Amino acid sequence: MTLSKKRVRLVVALIVTALAGLLFVQTILIRTAWDAKEQAFRRSVFAALDLAVKKLEAGEAMAESIKTMGMPHMPWQAGVNVVTTSRVDSTIDDRSARLVRSVCDSSIIVPVRIQGDSLFYTVASPQHVMISMFDPDSGLSRTVVDTFREPGRYGFKIERGNSRASGYMFRYESDTSVFLFRAGVTPQTNAVVSIVDPDQQKRALVQRVLTQMLTVELKPVEQRIDSVELDSAVGQALKAQGINLGYAYGVYPVRADNLSLAAPGALAPQLMNSEYRTRLFPQDLLSRPSDLVLYFPGRQAYLWKQMGPMLAAVGLFMLVIVFCFAYAIRVISRQRQFTTRMTDFINNMTHEFKTPIATVALASEAISRADVVAEPERLSRFNRMIQDETTRMRTQVDKILQMAVLEEGDYDLNLTEVDVHAIIAKAVENTALHVHARGGSITTDLKAERPVILGDRVHLTNIVHNLLDNANKYSPAQPTITVSTRNVADGIEVSIKDKGVGIAASDQKAIFDKYYRVSNGNVHDVKGFGLGLSYVKLMVTAHGGRIDLESAPGEGTDIRIVLPFDGPKESGK
Template structure:
């Protein structure tokens, strides 16, 4: 047992006390700077660090030295951490920032999941609508062909009463119509597989436009439609795939006729710029809302017209046009006003080789 006449200075050195304190604090994971003092029962300081303060603004921790030495004068160790508040604030701030970051990540994940679900739902609805429209569009020519074939094959109808010329023309027209529907779907399928190969040659755009107008002469006559051409391009020759460029013009004309809620009046304009030709197709149709303008080039999308089958189609035409124009390194844009009509414009470069990346 230690004799009672030993003072604390004789039992513990300042260096030993600091080493022991530092080691114990680090063992507890505390690396903050600290101040300390050793006091007796009367509060008199016997050992202290250089910057120790008795100010009451610091939260001090106290422990008795040699607690089992009951016959000696009691001494008490006081320790405080001057930067404890900053440490606490920093720890809390880190936790708050981490919590906010985690919350934001969770919100973003949930939002993304909802977005994917809504997108999948939309795609499902679009594909269902496409299948319904395709079934309707294919059923009509198939039914007509079937009926005409039955009339031709019916032995009970005299040959002179069968109107073979009319039925033959009907079969040919409906076959072409059916083939055109199938071609549209096949074109998109080929493009989706990235297996499209353009057969490039020099094409006269003006001649292509005149041919396309001639192809629509019957439809225009049936709807009392008019087409006015303003072929102002001085250089109408471009390097392009003739079949696809023809389909581009035909699709734009087809839409201009289909989406007219009155007698169609269509203006087709061409002009040159420094690098190519611009073709514009303007109609006097029902127009397209700003909301739908951003969607009309999406695959399977069809502008609402009230009656599901009032305007026939698969929602592939403009999607096909956009993809083919871009395949020719061109551009397409549209301007439209509800109740006044729409203007679709395409730009095609003169030479494809100079536009390859």
């Protein structure tokens, strides 16, 4: 089937359209995947913001609650050392009971007795006991007993260390009672300051905590937030959401013109315009609302990195598809060119065989006539015509068959020492008859000092003959051909130059292809099958050489071949 230009263009147009459509759809899919990544990132950031705000709010509430309960939230330092609790045989004496009644106006007997630097307490039933001590001078506080106790009497020694002996505050809490008392310098100065019923204490504690929290809400937001704690809370929240990305954070009071806190400060403009924000202390009733704002300088790169494997796979597959499409278009184009050349070859071959066949037919018809048979000279002349035309057709067929064999690589080079100058001289002598008959000239300029190479004499002779034959056929009425040689670094260079019609630049790329012939409107005005230059390049390459071409329309052609001295690296195929 012959591929017409219209059909080839239609196929190419369909392939290009399909490829463009595929690229468009793939672009949409990539954009959709990018939007999905952005949405997932956005959800994770807002979840992290909510988590960080809750942590800050809970931390503030905890800190204020601890302050309200009189339990300073600070690290312990040296100053008060407590020995390990041990059981002792002591009871609350009558003096301690009277002291409780006199101070608190209560009949409750406190199961605690302070004697010197020791504290003794009695547990009436199995329960949890916690005793804390607080030094008002240093502000240090510590829980010294926090365990479950069986019924019995216990005690521990208080070592004052370097603290001033102005008295300690103790908090005693069990499952049945809670109270505070002060330990003075002497036993006489010990005093119970309060005894609280657990339910009453809880209600009072809640009231105090709420009052303190409302008071805190009136403070400016920058006084309520520590930048280190804020950074830590945000970082931990982002990591909990799987976001390992550098960020900037800030606090932006609502309806304000600037940030009250920004880290780093250089990114304050970006923070003010960032979409990643949430309300700080959302449970506040009295405070001025402020937002916690985040900005991610490397967000784009982070998202592209997450999509990297998918994009790499898509890019690879698209490259494969584009390559296949381009290769298919190239194959179609080359196939069409080859089909055109094959058609031209068949036409030329038919034309070349048509004349000798017609000649043979006429001669055969003539020798069958009685008048020709009666004249031996005419009969002999017609017989020679039949033989000549038969030989000519056999030669053409041999060329075609030989080229097919050579292309398959099924040949062996008979390598011997060959004098290139001798081959050129003989070929020039044979071609000169045809050139001179057309009123032209052929000259030689053999300057190679080393003309002997290792090669196949038959194929080298055919190479020179083919080049000289082309120079003669594609020259005007009076051909001018020059054959020259010179030695180069790796061998001998042979140049065959004519002043013929020349070859256009668009045809030079395919001039050595099989069946290719330069179109000049009538391919039959010069005889040939388009096999000559293809055979020349094949044999030059087989000898390990190279071939170059310089030509311009109307200025002639110069074909140069370089043949190595030592022949091909591998003899034979």
